[in-house]
Amino acid sequence: MSDDRRLEVLRAIVEDYVATQEPVGSRALVERHHLGVSSATIRNDMAVLEDEGLIHQPHTSAGRVPTDKGYRMFVDRLATVKALSPAERRAIETFLTGAVDLDDVVQRSVRILAQLTNQVAIVQYPTLTRSTVRHIEIVPLDHSRVLLVVITSSGRVEQRIVELAEAPSEELVSQLRTRIVGATVGERLPEASLRMADLMGSFAPADRPIVTSIVTTLTHVFSNERSDERIAVGGTANLARFGSDFDTAIRPVLETLEEQVVLLRLLGEATAGMHVSIGAETGNESLAGTAVVSTPYGADEQALATMGTLGPSRMDYPGTMASVGAVARYVGRLLADG
Known part of the structure; x- marks a missing residue:
């Protein structure tokens, strides 16, 4: 006892x-x-x-x-995480459901998380290499140009215009759309690139220059976008509220927050659920006196990225964990429904 x-x-x-x-x-x-x-x-x-x-x-x-x-x-030893009030849950849902695209979702997530916790909010953009293909559309334009539209499971929409050597026939566009969609939808982007490459040999030699141009462009879309290296930060003004809570001055903390690699590493700890790093556990001397609460978020139970907050070690851990978890769940739901 x-x-x-x-x-x-x-x-x-x-x-x-x-x-x-x-x-x-x-x-x-x-x-x-x-x-x-x-x-x-x-x-x-x-x-x-x-x-x-x-x-x-x-x-x-x-x-x-x-x-x-x-x-x-x-x-x-926390037995339970503090439940959010109905007003807080409504605020999260109302604020996030007004987002118009992925960038808006991330920026809104940062703002609502900073407001709920009065801490610094950090949100990683969805990791593109973990995303799957949700839909691909090929739209013929004027002359010999086509518009390619790629929609991923992370909610990201990418568009590219391809200049072709000659205008493709409606039949070729239809065949290409059907085969590409059939081969890639539901696949992670790296695997989708490989499956598209395998498709090229299934078309007639006369059609392969057009097919190659379109497949090459889609492959570049899949491989060149590095959204997993992007971080959004909000609520840094909240640092001024902490004052004497820090063992060090605020300036080193601000400088650390400008180091994207450090932020990615901090968030990267949360790979299998809620993660809390306190003081020296952050692995950064400039963050002495602080704590980081982070968690993965994603669509259809697939973790696409992480989000969290940074605040003083003297923080309301149950409340912070509840807020981070709630925002992550709402964002994941948005991405899944998008």
Whole structure:
């Protein structure tokens, strides 16, 4: 029971410190949390927690505050994630469903996530190499030009105009459309490129120059777009709210947020569900005193990219995890329905 009680004491210290930004004393714990034991017992529990490196005393005669190790144990022992209010859920749904395209979805996701958490929001654009082909359209234009339209499972729409040596016949366009769609829809983009290449030999030699031009252009669309390397960041002004929460100045944190490779690595930790990195776990000295909460998102249960927030180690972890998870689910639903 003593171990369970100490975990309750740690939970209470984390929650009070997050709420008040003040070191937490034993008397306050007894008054606020009804732990069923005396102040002396709580003081003994706090001494054990301090010996274990889970809390520390910032200065003499002060209460205790959690360490990064303490926050880690708190997060690892979370039984439930705080539920969003109906108003918060409606705000997410209303704001995101107004998006007109993928770029708009990402930008709206960043804004709503920053607003919900009052932290810095980071959203990776859907990873194109993980996307599948949803539809391909070939539209004849005037003279010898055709318009190619590619729609992926990530909601991205790419258009290319191809100049051909001669105008294709309606029959050829129809055959090409049918065969390409049949070979590629539902395939991941790298595999779709290979299957299109295999198609070229199935057309008559006289048609192959036209087929080759169209297939080559589609292959370039699949392979050259590197949207998985794009990051959207929002809410950096929220850093000013954290002030003394950082062990370092805000400037190094801002400089780190400008390093796209660092952000991709931070988000990349969340490959199989919600992930929390606290302090040194971020692998970056400039982010001491911060924590990153991230999760994958995607369509049809397929992870296409990740999103998350960066804030002080003294953050509302259950609330932040709930907000990040909710926005990820809504974005995934949008991409699946798109």
